[in-house]
Amino acid sequence: MRIALAATCIADAMFPQAPRAVVTLLERLGHEVVFPPGQACCGQMHVNTGYLADAVPVVRNHVRTFAPVADGEWDAVVVPSGSCTGSIRHQQRMVLERAGLDAEARTASAVAGRTYELSELLVDVLGVTDVGAWFPHRVTYHPTCHSLRMLGVGDRPERLLRAVDDLELVPLEQAEGCCGFGGTFSLKNADTSAAMLQDKVGHVLDTGAEVLTAGDWSCLMHIGGGLTRTASGVRPMHLAEILVSTREAPVVPGAADGRQEVAR
Amino acid sequence: MSTFLGMPDAGAPATVSGVGRPDDPLHWGATFPDAARTALADEQLRRNLGNATSTIRAKRARVVGEVPDWEALRDAGSALKTDVMTRLPELLEELERNVTARGGVVHWARDAAEANRIVAGIVRAKETDEVVKVKSMATQEIGLNEALAEEGVAAVETDLAELIVQLADDMPSHILVPAIHRNRTEIRDIFLERMADAPPDLTDVPRELAMAARAHLRRKFLSAKVAVSGANFAVADTGTLAVVESEGNGRMCLTLPETLVTVMGIEKLVPTFDDLEVFLQLLPRSSTGERMNPYTSLWTGVTPGDGPQEFHLVLLDNGRTKVLADEAGRSALHCIRCSACLNVCPVYERVGGHAYGSVYPGPIGAILTPQLTGEKSDLPYASTLCGACYQVCPVKIDIPSILVELRAREVELSGAAPDTADRVWQAAMKAASYAMADGGRFRRAARLPRALRAIARHGVIRRLPFPGSLWTRSRDLPEPPRQTFHDWWAARERRAGTRQEGER
Amino acid sequence: MSDARTEVLARVREALGRGTDAAPAPAVVPRGYRPAGEHAPGSEPVLELLVDRLVDYRAHVHRVAGAEVADVVARLVEEVRTVAAADADDSHRAAARPAPGSVVVPDGLDRAWLAGLSGDDVRADARDEPLTATELDGACAVVTAARVAVAETGTIVLDAEPDQGRRAISLVPDVHVCVVRTDQVVQTVPEAVRLLGEHPGRPQTWISGPSATSDIELDRVEGVHGPRTLHVLLVS
Structure with a gap:
């Protein structure tokens, strides 16, 4: 398959190891990965903060960049983020329609119809749960609200993790509870956000896991930012960063601050 | 909380006096972020709320899980409420006809003041100075008790939690469990301080507290001439009203006094009697987490020889038509006041109801309150958009999407008259919009965080100046990478190109 | 009619973007939910389910044959009286219970069910000859029939038909003995609503266990204002 990667703005700028892992992983599974360089952001931050007019050029850029998938140039678009996938699927069309851009809104729908969050792509589109990974560590999984409730990815990420050799998956207490990030919520309601974070960090520490994983670096950045204050050594890692790890090219949690080159 | 200055009960234990009764039950107190900060500092409150909400959540999940057709019931409930809104004028007229035909009197009220005047007029005509009340959100919303007090009429709340709230001069903090913010010791102190006939040796055992309230209220039930209630449902095609409750105080009020006045929002309709089969399944399981609440009363106008022989129904607008006018936000009127969204909300769970500054707190309050008032509000931002509310809503109100719509409205309102914070946000969003609308611009902008590597220690940034401090006050920022993904990909493409050229 | 009426209705129409044109047809509501249970009314699985649910609410269930009703009613009333008498020794309760012995019944109740009680213990209540609230407060128990029961x-x-009586009589006394025939037990809520919908104008009281509150720290306390004890006689 020819798969276009939407890296997401936050991972592109702050956590490039995740989209790099997606590239390596998909290539390892025999697929071709394309990175359309015109991409920037899906517009979610603007939409969820209420700045719908300012969201329009951002959404248009995303739709324009990924429109070729609607024409069959690529087979699918993969996004290593549940919330960005959710925004693409549930918000982009609305934003364009409200701006009176009906033709682009239709394109947005078509693009969204072929856009998948990473675990959806692997399990539903590519039909794999065992990606041949090896990760000999104790891991706990935070399902993230938008993956869980907006997309309904269900247990796909956990199925992928359970198939990883030597990975010990430990359950997270109150896993479905929000970590308190919520995009600009973490700034507009910083105190409430911090209180939610405190509880989530506590539950993560209770697991005794070495690694906290999720399908979304935004939530991981939030929880990770709380974890480093506890000096616990629990490392946040994107699902892709675990799935890319093999016996031949193991990914070591925390090596070089988690910024290790995982792809050549 | 301090009680030594200007409080009416200077000698009372510090815990007794509540937040006071506001002038506007839909808009009071500090801003949400400030009120939340105060609430978060109250460890006892957080424990009370945490225990309570997790208990109800578990109960709800258990009894919903045993209903095989739950999703079909939700679909039906949602469709019925949509139908009600579409045909609201006709259904209201049908209800009015049927209630009137059965001996009831129907009144219409444009706003809170008009509704209060109508109720006060009815009570005055009965020459009584005391009415008993069933817990009702509509009468909380219009501040009926305060309005009656001005007329010299004491409105006695008879739901245990509402009684606690009333005695403490407090505001409800939950739709279903209004005194959820109070623990048993506080409740005992409130009773001892404010309930004249409380046994002096009262302990804080819930059973004893409940029995003290029973004894206190029974005398009032047996002598009351007028009762005031809300309504959970009103059936258009029969004129039947329904009140769903647990304690029996509702039955007392609906049955014993000679006169009953019911105040009901115009959205509370269901089209036909049979439709109750949907809502009487959805509401109790979503609300108290019971298969069925202990008591549900249904009555149609006046039944000669049984119950009140005079029945008044007050149909209340008070901003509901404003909500109805907004197509995107309209479905907030579908709410059946179960409070399931409060119990699953991670924000509500931590800050409690008072932080919302409205009788309607939690996720539903965050979409209903600003629409009812039409005022600028910070409530649409009081959510992480985690979606837990939508998942449990028995009538499938898409609260997260409506929150986003209302945020857009807030941005429009603040665009017209921005304050300093608004200007900062507007500038930031404009700048981000410019940077993120083009791949080239984004690629350059994405390199900017790299500058922060200079202040990173051990892979993290511990402290940033404002507004970054809003983040770093409670969490670290990871050290930005040396190379963005865009740049990494470009380099990889270059390497691949060079390799290909070398192979040629 | 009043101005408010006209104005509210006008606002509603305006909000919906409608003039005074005719109403849209009722929407077709998806009713994929169960209209009835898989078990027939009165069947053993339905009865077992009802008993299970009632016990869960801490109601007292007695499964009896028709001929035994009078004996069980008499025994229950005797028990209640014993408790009421003990209560009466407690000085402040004695004042509130001037007649701890009387049992209230609706005047249409099957008199055979009361055969075990002595006549002067029983006070009949009717719409045209109602007991006062204070009289009801003085009674120790009420015995009624029922219209329908929902197992789930x-x-x-x-x-409120003559065998069940005015709503107040099953509310004020502290003990409610309710006689339900097994053929009145349906499995699901929709079955009951359809049945009750035949006479929607009758005042209805749906009772699920004794009165309860969870208003204090969500700690459930049974018996606040309604009867604190509910006995259900399930009669085959």
Whole structure:
């Protein structure tokens, strides 16, 4: 398959190891990965903060960049983020329609119809749960609200993790509870956000896991930012960063601050 | 909380006096972020709320899980409420006809003041100075008790939690469990301080507290001439009203006094009697987490020889038509006041109801309150958009999407008259919009965080100046990478190109 | 009619973007939910389910044959009286209970069910000859029939017909003995609503266990204002 990667703005700028892992992983599974360089952001931050007019050029850029998938140039678009996938699927069309851009809104729908969050792509589109990974560590999984409730990815990420050799998956207490990030919520309601974070960090520490994983670096950045204050050594890692790890090219949690080159 | 200055009960234990009764039950107190900060500092409150909400959540999940057709019931409930809104004028007229035909009197009220005047007029005509009340959100919303007090009429709340709230001069903090913010010791102190006939040796055992309230209220039930209630449902095609409750105080009020006045929002309709089969399944399981609440009363106008022989129904607008006018936000009127969204909300769970500054707190309050008032509000931002509310809503109100719509409205309102914070946000969003609308611009902008590597220690940034401090006050920022993904990909493409050229 | 009426209705129409044109047709509502249970009314699985739910609410259930009703009613009333007498020794309760012995019944109740009680213990209540609230408060128990019961939710519905009486009589006395025939027990809520919908104008009281509150730290306390004890006689 020819798969276009939407890296997401936050991972592109702050956590490039995740989209790099997606590239390596998909290539390892025999697929071709394309990175359309015109991409920037899906517009979610603007939409969820209420700045719908300012969201329009951002959404248009995303739709324009990924429109070729609607024409069959690529087979699918993969996004290593549940919330960005959710925004693409549930918000982009609305934003364009409200701006009176009906033709682009239709394109947005078509693009969204072929856009998948990473675990959806692997399990539903590519039909794999065992990606041949090896990760000999104790891991706990935070399902993230938008993956869980907006997309309904269900247990796909956990199925992928359970198939990883030597990975010990430990359950997270109150896993479905929000970590308190919520995009600009973490700034507009910083105190409430911090209180939610405190509880989530506590539950993560209770697991005794070495690694906290999720399908979304935004939530991981939030929880990770709380974890480093506890000096616990629990490392946040994107699902892709675990799935890319093999016996031949193991990914070591925390090596070089988690910024290790995982792809050549 | 301090009680030594200007409080009416200077000698009372510090815990007794509540937040006071506001002038506007839909808009009071500090801003949400400030009120939340105060609430978060109250460890006892957080424990009370945490225990309570997790208990109800578990109960709800258990009894919903045993209903095989739950999703079909939700679909039906949602469709019925949509139908009600579409045909609201006709259904209201049908209800009015049927209630009137059965001996009831129907009144219409444009706003809170008009509704209060109508109720006060009815009570005055009965020459009584005391009415008993069933817990009702509509009468909380219009501040009926305060309005009656001005007329010299004491409105006695008879739901245990509402009684606690009333005695403490407090505001409800939950739709279903209004005194959820109070623990048993506080409740005992409130009773001892404010309930004249409380046994002096009262302990804080819930059973004893409940029995003290029973004894206190029974005398009032047996002598009351007028009762005031809300309504959970009103059936258009029969004129039947329904009140769903647990304690029996509702039955007392609906049955014993000679006169009953019911105040009901115009959205509370269901089209036909049979439709109750949907809502009487959805509401109790979503609300108290019971298969069925202990008591549900249904009555149609006046039944000669049984119950009140005079029945008044007050149909209340008070901003509901404003909500109805907004197509995107309209479905907030579908709410059946179960409070399931409060119990699953991670924000509500931590800050409690008072932080919302409205009788309607939690996720539903965050979409209903600003629409009812039409005022600028910070409530649409009081959510992480985690979606837990939508998942449990028995009538499938898409609260997260409506929150986003209302945020857009807030941005429009603040665009017209921005304050300093608004200007900062507007500038930031404009700048981000410019940077993120083009791949080239984004690629350059994405390199900017790299500058922060200079202040990173051990892979993290511990402290940033404002507004970054809003983040770093409670969490670290990871050290930005040396190379963005865009740049990494470009380099990889270059390497691949060079390799290909070398192979040629 | 009043100005408010005209104005509210006008606002509603305006909000909906409608003039005074005719109403849209009722929407077709998806009713994919169960209109009835898989078990027939009165069948053994339905009865077992009802008993289970009632016990869960801490109601007292007695499964009896028709001929035994009078004996069980008499025994229950005797028990209640013993408790009431003990209460009466408690000085402040004695004042509130001037007649701890009387049992209230609706005047249309099957008199055979009361055969075990002595006549002067029983006070009949009727719409045209009602007991006062204070008299009801002085009674130790009430015995009624029922209209329908819902097994899945453990609910008994009274619709104020002569064998069930005015709503107040099953509310004020502290003990409610409710006689339900097994053929009145349906499995699901929709079955009961359809049945009750035949006479929607009758005042209805849906009872699911004794009165309860969870208003204090969500700690459930049974018996606040309604009867604190509910006995259900399930009669085959």
